Amino acid sequence: MTSVQHTIESKLNQAFTPSFMLVENESHKHNVPPGSESHFKVTVVSAAFEGQRLLQRHRLLNQTLKDELAVIHALSLHTFTEPEWVARGEQAAQTPPCLGGSAS
Amino acid sequence: MDVLEKIKEQVESNPVIIYMKGTPGMPMCGFSSRTVDALKQCEREFAYVNVIADPEVFEHLPRFADWPTFPQVYIGGELIGGCDITLEMHASGELKTLVQETVDNAA
Numbered sequence: 001m002t003s004v005q006h007t008i009e010s011k012l013n014q015a016f017t018p019s020f021m022l023v024e025n026e027s028h029k030h031n032v033p034p035g036s037e038s039h040f041k042v043t044v045v046s047a048a049f050e051g052q053r054l055l056q057r058h059r060l061l062n063q064t065l066k067d068e069l070a071v072i073h074a075l076s077l078h079t080f081t082e083p084e085w086v087a088r089g090e091q092a093a094q095t096p097p098c099l100g101g102s103a104s
Numbered sequence: 105m106d107v108l109e110k111i112k113e114q115v116e117s118n119p120v121i122i123y124m125k126g127t128p129g130m131p132m133c134g135f136s137s138r139t140v141d142a143l144k145q146c147e148r149e150f151a152y153v154n155v156i157a158d159p160e161v162f163e164h165l166p167r168f169a170d171w172p173t174f175p176q177v178y179i180g181g182e183l184i185g186g187c188d189i190t191l192e193m194h195a196s197g198e199l200k201t202l203v204q205e206t207v208d209n210a211a
Contacts, residue, residue, distance in 0.1 A: 021190060054188075054189045054192060055183065055184070055185050056130060058185060058186070058188070058189060059170070059171075062171070062172050062173070066172070067169075069172050069173070074135060074173075075173065076135075076187070076188055077188050078188060
């Protein structure tokens, strides 16, 4: 059986021909059985997003992943054009800030 | 009243409204929690609907603005987006400006 993760990756590849793509299964961070495919975080960098607001980009992804959305619990979307991606240091949002607890 | 009429009435009569799982004081989903936190930092009042307590809205809201997931944030009667977009706009400062302008103009 094809995994949900694999299906998401192949549908996004086909729809957006991304220059960078990362599909992360974050289910282990949630209260679900081991091996679950319930929570995903998707980062897509593509020229297809040129001139489109975030709302439009997310609509496109939601539409592309319509069938998957019906079975998974959560989908976090991070969409960038190549220049936007470079400008933000090639990092998707949500890495918690350093609170000064460095060991050095 | 038809549920879509009810939702339309809610988003049009409240300058800022969030449809979330749980309440601002007790969110029941991590995405709703982070989104409502961003709204709280905009220093204006906002309305909320707990979709868990209103199964009819829970079922029909996705087709209201053709948006499949929760939470959903509406500002000035328009869908702004879900958690990721709201947080992105919060990080850039855009959210606060939009919320304050919309609320202040509606007053």
